[in-house]
Amino acid sequence: DQQVKQNSPSLSVQEGRISILNCDYTNSMFDYFLWYKKYPAEGPTFLISISSIKDKNEDGRFTVFLNKSAKHLSLHIVPSQPGDSAVYFCAASEQGGGADGLTFGKGTHLIIQP
């Protein structure tokens, strides 16, 4: 049973436009959420995170929004750049901010078209 769901296996966006990646979760005990980016043949790299006490966190071109009542979070990338093409994983933890035993979604392959 998937506790973290990324329902879009892939997403294609034109360069310069906004990319929106979505993630839903079922475990109400999750209190810390992260996005990781992965290039082929490399390990995932941390992108941005958000605690359940917030509903928005911004870092440059990347913003994560959290809607706890809907158990939904999204990652916005604006403007999208070719180097953003990668697989993006949503992850969640119920350790009060701890990274122990992160639960990952299946990932969304983002393709930025020139």
Next chain:
Amino acid sequence: GAGVSQTPSNKVTEKGKYVELRCDPISGHTALYWYRQSLGQGPEFLIYFQGTGAADDSGLPNDRFFAVRPEGSVSTLKIQRTERGDSAVYLCASSSGPGEKLFFGSGTQLSVL
């Protein structure tokens, strides 16, 4: 290098054989994690070490899987009597402590024929 190092990068073995996968974490990182990523899936948690001890091994699928970290630095994931279903990318990550950001290695692609 300064990152998490995993060796080998690729391992091909036959069903029933024993394999060891090595992880060299970032120097000074006390927390170490093993994950497994099967094709089309996200990384799946296997085990977490804080120092030398396994603080959480709830993700190990069965008793064929075992991991050690005897000196609190390098870790080895050991798989006995490998099965074709064990084929996956095995990822190692480290952090400076519980609750801190994870840094992943590039993984070991294990193929069991």
